[in-house]
Amino acid sequence: MAIECLVLGAGQEVGKSCVVVTINGKRIMFDCGMHMRYTDLRQYPDFSLISDSGDFTSSLSCVIITHFHLDHIGALPYFTQVLGYDGPIYMTYPTKALAPLALEDYRKQTERRGEKEQFTAEHIADCMKKVTAVDLKQTIHVDKDLQIQAYYAGHVLGAAMFYAKVGDAALVYTGDYNMVPDRLLGAAQIDRLQLDLVISESTYATTYRDSKYVQEREFLKAVHKCVASGGKVLIPTNALGRAQELCMLLDDYWERTNLKVPIYFSSGSTIQANLYHRILINWTSQKVKDTHARHNAFDFKNVKSFDRSLINAPGPCVLFASPGMLGGGFSLEVLKQWAPYEENLVMLPGSCSTGTVGSKLMSAKIPTQIKLDENVKIDVRCQIYKLAFSAHTDAKGIMDLVKFLSPKHVLLVHGEKPKMAALKEKIQSELGIECCYPANNETVTIPSTHHIEAGVSDAFLQSCLAPNFKFWKTNVGSDERTPPLLQVYDDRVSQGILTLQNPRVISQNELRDVLGLENHLVKFDHCCSAAYDSEISNAASDWLPSTSQRNSLLQLLFGIVSRDFPDCIMHDCQKGIQVGSFVASMCSREECPSGNADALHFRCTWSATDEELAWKVISLVKNVKLSSASLDSFRVLMDF
């Protein structure tokens, strides 16, 4: 059995996340995003790879959306309304609430730009009607075999990682996640699961971010310095998420330092987003949750809404404006006005997609000129500050998550190729976990666990119930100085035997009966000569030893042997002596295989387990000399 992963988007790139996973016959699409760089059909994943016939509803078991960012959900209305997918769609409650906002925002933008829109407002509304909202850690049975579960992922409000399980094969698709809590959201939280595969984002596959306290301090320092010298601060952010976090940070700082400089929020949607955050308090960070009964963290004391006329008002201020990457809209408008003045400051987000004004600013050396289009250029003399905050986890976070989950395989998506290669190396060498990062439209096959049902015998079950542990001392490593390590083994399961035909586990004792075999015992036989002195030999040469004499010789031997082997016993019928399974008796000459007539012989038999013991006894017998004197004295002893 295998898990098949078809990467339709975000393979070795960032944008249009979409992975279709086939797992034990079930097909799940994780995320259905769009690529923001393109405006034609290239912005969507190549859905035709899923099904040639175009009947997506029957070829997919379900679609799972991790969060409301467009590169994770952007193609969904198109997929459902235009391409006609009609199966189940799952996302968390906040995602379901916030996704229409984000989609509508995007649709309006394209409308404004005069581009051809791929879906309409009705499409969005109809699409959302098909969505089933899920709660965190709620187990959803999509059908009889497939079950899914959402886990908190941080990143943005409502972001989730999804666990999917079919039969014995299980995987986790992380979506975007953050392993460090920020002011607004908590860190990703998941259980230790038995997993075959983890599909993880790897946006910052090689970045190691500094502690958030340092980031916050530097951000505040930069803002404070600017407003203290009378400058204006422009913070281009998207309406949801980052804006709220920075706002909380600033509001708090304003309170502490008693600053009176106004903080503005530009767009109405930001205010709406604040509202959503307030309602969805359960999805925010622990601190917001803990304090919201007393004080709602989104009731900002120093924040006002912005009026266009304030753009050129004198005096310092801080302004949050969307969109985040300065790709157009209000933030770009403000930038045009503020950029030419040295005292002003623009806070750029950590990463800007190439081609946007944001990315140009990031690489520019101030002062400079930036070309917006053929006719419009802006002089940039203001200060530029790059925000170190990010809602994505860094390389350490990815490693920590992979290490915690310890899956059998890791598949990386949502990142840049060279960085993914570096991370793959790290995962393989450090954690010993197989890792790959397929490109778009590639399919990767990953082996998965498959369990076979086997019956158990009662005896085996019985033996499994009671503890049965053993201790061994083993030498670890080549270092001789370290003492051998004591290890514990519980053998109750490993002592079972699996019979392959009609799979069944039985205990070792039952094996013979089950196979219908007889028990065979290997026995050793040896004729051992004992030296004796001439008197006995004279007496023995002309007669066959009588029974009584035999007995006394055996007694003599017993006396000798029992000195060294205390557990030696004399047989009842006095045919021989026994130590363990070793038995020695007088050898009658006719039967004796050695046929040596000169010596006194004892016939010895033993089983394989007592071999060592047997040879010890034999060597003892061989080395003694039986004398008549000792025989006599023995007789005397016996008489008494």
Place this chain on the structure above:
Amino acid sequence: MEQRLAAAAGGRNHNLFPKSLNAVLSLINNPCTSDSTLTTISKTLIFHLQNPNSNHQQILSLLSTLSDHHPRLHREVSAAVNAFILLPSIPIPALPHALSLLDPANSAALDLFSDESLFLSLCFYECVKTRKWVLRNVSKFRVRPSVLLTILLGFTMDPYPYIREAALDGLVMILNDGVVVEDRSLVGGCYFRAAELLFDADSSVRRSAVSAVSEWGQLNVASNPDECKRDWSDALFLQLCLMVRDMDVEIRVAAFNALGKIPTVSENILLQTLSKKALLSTKEKIYPGQYTEKLTKIPATAAAFTFLHGLEDDFFQVRRSACHALQTPTVPSAEFACGTVDILVCMLNDASVVVRLQALETLHHMASHGHLKVAESHLDMFFSILIDNDALIRSAMRKTLQFTKLQKLAMFRSCIENLIKNLELYPEDEADIFYALYRIGCLHRKFVVKVIQEVSQELEPSFDGKLGFNKVRTAGLFVLAISAPVSLERKTSSVPPQIFSYAVTLLGRICCGLVDVVDENTLLTYLSQCSRFTFTSTSENIEGGSLDFGLKYNRIHLHEKSNKVSSPSEILGPNEFTSPVESHVKSMSCVKIIFQKIVDLWPLIQLGCMNEVARTLRSWKEETRLFTRDSHQPAGVLVFAMNYIHTIKLLGNAWAYSLSKTNLQLKGMGALENLLGKMERRLTEMLYRLACGDTCYFEEYMRKLDFVLHSIEYLHKEGSVEISRFVTELQNASREIGNSEDKAVDMPDLLLNSLSLFSLQHIMLSGELKHLDAEVDVCGNDFRKPLPFIPGLPVGIPFEITLHNISSEIKLWLAISVGERSTQFVFLDLNEFGGSDERRKFNFVAPFFRTPIVKHLVLKVSIVMESLSEDRNLKRCNRPKHELIYLSGGREVHLSMVVR
């Protein structure tokens, strides 16, 4: 019903039907059921219990309800159950229930719990529930530790997670119960098994595994030879570092708690915890341990960012625990401490008060070990904390500031300004702020001089001649000025001397703040003395050595004369909010740590680095003193610790003195003898006042030495102490001196030779120390309200006496002295006064006979104890025959002639 029951008992029915079971249960629960019925019920049930065919579980649960509701039947039930367990036919599943019904006080039950075969059969019974019960109640069984350990270790392999969890908890419990495991491979086995379970799928198992790894890891470190100890300690640290990224909050908290317990970690690993990227120093290093489920080598880089992850955590519990864990490693590594300050300062801004407080405590801890280097950028954060809403936080911040060395004058200035701002905003903090100002001033004397010069205008009276010192700011500045350096010898001061006289006007307020340092009278003397000094603007003329000698002397003096440091104007410290028990545990552990560490100081003393040592000792003493503030009656242990620290200081001084030959030659033995004398007084006090006896010549010393040696020999014979090499050497030396002809010449050399063998040993306090203390008071008497007397006639003085921990066998005297010379003793017969040894309070009218012919008379009264063991004939009657130990500070009693 009763009849039916009786019939059931008589008819010997084998099974009780469900209906009758319900009836029995309701009868048991009904408070109106008659005693005879209950007796019948218990008899019936007990009878059925012995029947192998009955349903034992049901009967046992009925019996347990019965004995719960009717305690008088408890013994009967217990005995019956005991008999039931001893039946050969007892079904094992019923055993746990039966065992839990036994009376633990009963000796027969004890036998059952110490029956190993019973224990083992329960353990290996095939029912998981039974196994779980046994593991959860493992502490009740008294089986050999080796058996227990083997069983527990084996059960860590169990397929059931709660059995694994219970087994791990059991392993921790064994160690906490003080079982000694010496087999290194066994210790290693337990440690590595626990480490494997750190990767268990079940979070409760992981949680238990963290504490098991911590405990067994420490034992593993201890059981390895010295040269590997550090590596194993590092390995343990790294092993626990892995758990700080667990998804379970409790596990993270437990992991940080465990990390904070590891005393020694290599510095490069500690530095790695501050950086996410692999450092060069740790890059290639690997340690034994469990890295993932399969990999058994941990790279040193696993420690990356450990503490910062904790400080960044979403849950305040984790943040607090991480803050706390930082305390231990910041002590040995200054570089690490330096790196953590930056981030700890950020924690001062945390939303949670608990975290802020813990961060401050950690900073305080660092500061008291001299590792807190404050940069200018941190100060803003520090000072914003001074105006925090929370009194606890403010107080903790001030405590930290007291130890902080500020590099620049500007920093010092803003520190003072902010403390005064704190004072203006929160006048209730006054006493504490004054103390902080004084301490900071003492630490930055040169800055004090400059600051006072800057503000001296403010401190002058306004031109209409009125002293407008009601402003809190002025009061604060006066306190700061008091800490300015003066030279008593040359009678010069570095700040305008009139400031001292102005300060006198605020004497009461200032004194409240400095109550730990000085008493009112001394301060007054000091201030009035200083106000007559001449002003030298160049502070360089005044050397640090002879600075505020008066204050310092008084501090020691004060400490000697009274052990109660608490005062009504006590400052609210964080300790005030801890319960007495908790604070006792805290103080015990603090004292234990001090005893452990004091041993490490000995090499420093031997090298003569007394300045270092004195500083450390002082900080310890401060810390100990913090605990004594909690209660009016400080625990014996604390008093012992303070005395011990003081003794070590004196010993160190004496040692340093004797070390330098020139000193000896120049100043002779006088100073050394003085020091030794002080030390001896202190030791005597410790010996007699903490229950579980002079300066002299060499002969006298020898006599004492012999006495001490004899005592040690006696103790040795009793088997309670081992004789160290130093003592044997000393015995030899004393024997040689005895034989030597020219004693005076040989003796010092011989003694000095043996001294080189002396070293401090770690003191282990095994039990509770009781501090013998006494207070004596005369109600309402002070210089304004004197008692009347007629000169020349005896006078009766009513005393109020409180005794702590003084048993009636001790001979107590009241010492009443006039001036320095004549002292009258009054015997206190404790048997007359009743009360318990722990605390006795009584009124006692003592006569004073020899009243001199004066108008006013001041008597000094203290309670003294006779030390019984050391014979010293004082050869006078009506007074103690043995050496005296002062239990209370001298109380002044004012008497005034009766005016007709």
